[in-house]
Amino acid sequence: MTDAPDPAPAPPAAPPPGTGALDAPLAGKEMVINLGPSHPATHGTCRLVTRLDGETIRGMKVDIGYLHRGFEKSCENVTWGQVFPYTDRLNYVSATMNNVGFALAVEKLCGLSVPDRAQYLRVVVSELHRICDHLTMLSAMGLELGAMTVFLYGVEARDHLWDRLTELCGARLTSNFVRVGGVARDLPEGWAEKTVQTLDRTAELRDTIDALLARNRIFMDRTRGVAAVSRADALDYGYTGPCLRASGEPYDVRKAAPYLVYDRLDFDVPVGAGGDNYDRYLVRIEELKQSDRIVRQCLRKMEPGDIAVRDFRYVLPPKPLVYGTIEGVMAHFKLVMEGIQVPRGEVYGYTEAANGELGFYLVSDGSGRPYKIGLRAPGWPMVASMPRVLEGALLADLVPTFDTFNMIGGEVEQ
Amino acid sequence: MSKAVVEALVVRFPGDAYDPYAGPGGDDVVFVRKERIAEVCRYLKEDPALDFRLAPYLTAVDYLGEEPRFEVVYALYAPSRNHRVRLRVKVPEGDAVVPSVTGVWRGADWFERYCWDMYGIRFAGHPDHRRLFMYEEFVGHPLRKDYPLRGRQPLTPERDVPDLFRGPGPGPREA
Numbered sequence: 083m084t085d086a087p088d089p090a091p092a093p094p095a096a097p098p099p100g101t102g103a104l105d106a107p108l109a110g111k112e113m114v115i116n117l118g119p120s121h122p123a124t125h126g127t128c129r130l131v132t133r134l135d136g137e138t139i140r141g142m143k144v145d146i147g148y149l150h151r152g153f154e155k156s157c158e159n160v161t162w163g164q165v166f167p168y169t170d171r172l173n174y175v176s177a178t179m180n181n182v183g184f185a186l187a188v189e190k191l192c193g194l195s196v197p198d199r200a201q202y203l204r205v206v207v208s209e210l211h212r213i214c215d216h217l218t219m220l221s222a223m224g225l226e227l228g229a230m231t232v233f234l235y236g237v238e239a240r241d242h243l244w245d246r247l248t249e250l251c252g253a254r255l256t257s258n259f260v261r262v263g264g265v266a267r268d269l270p271e272g273w274a275e276k277t278v279q280t281l282d283r284t285a286e287l288r289d290t291i292d293a294l295l296a297r298n299r300i301f302m303d304r305t306r307g308v309a310a311v312s313r314a315d316a317l318d319y320g321y322t323g324p325c326l327r328a329s330g331e332p333y334d335v336r337k338a339a340p341y342l343v344y345d346r347l348d349f350d351v352p353v354g355a356g357g358d359n360y361d362r363y364l365v366r367i368e369e370l371k372q373s374d375r376i377v378r379q380c381l382r383k384m385e386p387g388d389i390a391v392r393d394f395r396y397v398l399p400p401k402p403l404v405y406g407t408i409e410g411v412m413a414h415f416k417l418v419m420e421g422i423q424v425p426r427g428e429v430y431g432y433t434e435a436a437n438g439e440l441g442f443y444l445v446s447d448g449s450g451r452p453y454k455i456g457l458r459a460p461g462w463p464m465v466a467s468m469p470r471v472l473e474g475a476l477l478a479d480l481v482p483t484f485d486t487f488n489m490i491g492g493e494v495e496q
Numbered sequence: 497m498s499k500a501v502v503e504a505l506v507v508r509f510p511g512d513a514y515d516p517y518a519g520p521g522g523d524d525v526v527f528v529r530k531e532r533i534a535e536v537c538r539y540l541k542e543d544p545a546l547d548f549r550l551a552p553y554l555t556a557v558d559y560l561g562e563e564p565r566f567e568v569v570y571a572l573y574a575p576s577r578n579h580r581v582r583l584r585v586k587v588p589e590g591d592a593v594v595p596s597v598t599g600v601w602r603g604a605d606w607f608e609r610y611c612w613d614m615y616g617i618r619f620a621g622h623p624d625h626r627r628l629f630m631y632e633e634f635v636g637h638p639l640r641k642d643y644p645l646r647g648r649q650p651l652t653p654e655r656d657v658p659d660l661f662r663g664p665g666p667g668p669r670e671a
Contacts, residue, residue, distance in 0.1 A: 147627075154639055155645065193520060317550050318549070318551060319551060333550070338578050430523060430569075431521075441571065456553075456569070458553040458571070463606070466606040467602070467603070
């Protein structure tokens with residue numbers, strides 16, 4: 083015979099919802115997280131110190147300079163022609179656009195205009211590189227939001243284009259194609275047809291990427307309304323390029339102050355409305371289509387002709403002249419040893435690079451070396467504005483936003 | 497194309513905006529006295545007929561051997577009018593302090609820090625006046641013409657980090 087167990091004590095009455103221990107506010111403490119400088123998501127070396135309240139960013143400091151190579155100081159100590167290899171390494175994803183920007187600034191100072199074919203060739207390489215740059219940014223953005231497939235498609239498309247650029251310039255990454263007074267060499271045989279095929283394949287891959295992302299629920303939730311920059315703010319921060327246009331300001335140097343042959347080409351400038359990460363994505367997808375159009379038009383319209391001015395004060399003479407005539411030897415020697423004699427003066431040359439206005443402020447003292455080269459890197463203002471743009475955003479949105487600004491360490495940190 | 501803007505400046509700030517000229521390629525340039533640069537910029541931005549709302553590109557030049565030695569250059573653009581002007585401000589070495597334009601455009605922030613870092617020109621009223629590329633212990637300003645091309649500086653000893661958010665090193669520099 084056993085005693086009956088005691089009846090279980092009645093459970094305490096449940097507290098009214100929302101007032102229990104689990105609902106009490108946590109004693110929150112701000113935390114400082116250091117991201118970078120060597121972090122796989124910082125695309126270069128950029129240190130972001132964030133002050134967090136839970137997951138929300140309350141403050142941030144951006145610390146750059148880990149990749150500073152003394153671009154301007156180096157350029158002031160070489161001849162004008164020797165600056166070109168340094169410019170390749172500014173935005174290494176779209177190297178020839180920096181070449182074009184620098185060459186145009188020097189030519190502005192010299193009062194030099196280059197032959198038609200050279201202008202078309204410059205537009206062709208610029209726009210091919212714009213496609214590469216935007217593809218890189220889109221692929222990395224997909225990768226950082228968990229869409230690894232997009233990265234693979236994007237890199238495949240970019241590699242096809244880099245193959246064409248390799249045939250043209252001899253280098254896959256630091257393509258160096260433009261010279262003061264023209265371009266380095268003409269198109270190889272059959273290159274134009276191959277490029278059209280490459281563009282077809284790139285367009286397929288681009289549309290695949292767009293189909294994967296543009297109406298993707300996860301992608302939209304993660305990008306719409308995130309890091310929105312109003313039109314007035316974008317101007318105030320000094321944005322240019324796709325980021326400014328995503329905020330609704332239709333400023334594009336190719337339309338505002340047409341250089342090369344952009345005024346003879348038919349293309350549109352896409353403009354966003356909200357200035358958030360989704361708009362920056364959409365603007366770039368549309369710019370890919372426009373660049374594709376531009377390259378095809380150029381390849382159609384281009385006519386045979388000179389690819390550089392015939393003025394040996396600026397351009398190296400052809401080799402038969404160098405080896406066969408005294409004038410050729412002298413011109414070659416003077417260009418190599420003393421450099422192009424750029425007239426005294428100062429000038430600000432600007433072009434539309436992949437991330438915005440790429441400016442070169444040049445000062446010449448009349449010698450063969452630049453007295454001063456000031457670089458306005460397109461990505462600079464965007465990176466500088468990050469603490470303000472991301473205030474109140476989630477930590478998880480930091481990396482995708484960093485990507486839509488497309489910080490390129492080479493140009494921002496000089 | 498932007499000649500009218502430069503002329504308007506010369507009329508509006510007689511003596512403080514001077515010597516306008518058209519540079520190579522038709523750029524419109526005007527010199528501005530350094531004391532008035534912030535006011536000139538504010539006028540350029542806020543006058544509805546001028547509307548220079550895009551934050552400018554700033555850089556500095558070291559004309560070693562000339563007097564005044566430095567120059568700060570402002571490349572401005574007005575998107576709504578498609579006007580582009582350049583302001584040049586002479587800065588003497590003995591008094592290398594320029595009024596900051598960060599109050600006019602927030603985008604001028606990093607460019608002014610760059611000028612301080614590379615040329616040692618101070619900007620009065622800048623909210624976060626640190627070096628941009630170099631570290632705080634760095635001695636000198638590398639883009640000055642008298643800084644040696646192969647200048648080397650000793651490694652700075654690693655310090656305790658008292659405040660990660662502010663970064664290593666001693667407290668903020670005296671302004």
